[in-house]
Amino acid sequence: MISEKMVGYVRNSSIIRAMFEEGKRLADIYGAENVFDFSIGNPSVEPPDEIKEALIQIIQEERPNLVHGYMNNSGFEDVRAKIAESLNQRFGTQFNHENILMTVGAAGGLNVILKALLNPGEEVITFAPFFGEYRNYVSNFDGELVVVSPNTETFQPNLEEFEQKITRKTKAVIVNTPNNPTGVVYSEQTILALVDILNKKQKEFGNSIYMISDEPYREIAYDGVEVPYLTKYYNNTIVSYSYSKSLSLPGERIGYLVIPKELDDFEDVAAASNVANRILGYVNAPSLMQRVVARCLDAKVDVENYNRNRELLYNNLVSFGYHCVKPQGAFYLFVKALEEDDKAFSAAAKNHNILIVPGSSFGCPGYCRIAYCVDYNMIERALPGFEKLAKEYEHK
């Protein structure tokens, strides 16, 4: 008999993963070129060439123990130092290796920091729509996820409601910009207003409220938009970064946490995160990948590929009558469903072999997410189906 908690997890197991499987099933029936799978955020752009070159060089050059061996649970010290240095150059920060903890992607990083911080019953606030796994990650440590309702006009955070939802039990807030699923980037003005509220509430309750910046999409931003570096605005910020999207390496499971010295209880949080990485069973981030990313700190995927997809999809969908905030980052469009029930709408899209994810999976019913990290040609082939789908609703 499995645990009662797992019964719930299995029942609500990710709809995105289920759609991914459904896409494969439809492809077997209709042929892969006639199925338009926009369900999963699996990068379509190749990793930069530097990754392959670094992999080969490391295997040939480095001593096996420095590539495959155990290490400090926070990761190789020289790798962490290089990452700290690179962040300092980019953002004018003052990190060193002690502020960096290598993780098993952003998923690993979030679980590590939540394990380090949460007592049972403590609250973590996030803004709808949000990456659905936050609910599971917070529940892993018996915390409560508190959701601020969406501002569907702009999908910027609803700060009035945020302020009201902060209580004595609030331990952290998770901020995700550029955002999955809306692609919205929070402006500096928004961040300043959010931080003002946090400072005020910390004072009022005499507690530390940590801001966890979940930023796997930091490098995927368009039209020169600024993505503010949040440790510079609020001392109690922890950054959870990932190379899954920025270097197209999601299967390799590599990322890091930034735990700045200015953080309340820095020494304890850093020590607890180190131990959490070990006792959650990660032990340490994949060693070969640590070495690879350290050699590729200036490498980039070609974001212009995603930008072309964004323009093609957004411009056409709007011309067909769909409503959507134009994304400034990540590789998702969050469109208003053409009927109230987003699940029924996503089922109607499936009749055109178009797979999109209902917004309820992101705490925002009435919308659907379209992941455009796909082939440009696939978008072109899918457009007639999107148009027909819109026409079906004109007469309803």
Ligand code: PLP
């Ligand atoms: N956070 C957000 C907002 C995401 O969209 C994802 C993955 O899609 C993750 C975290 C997890 O990323 P990783 O592959 O680095 O674990």
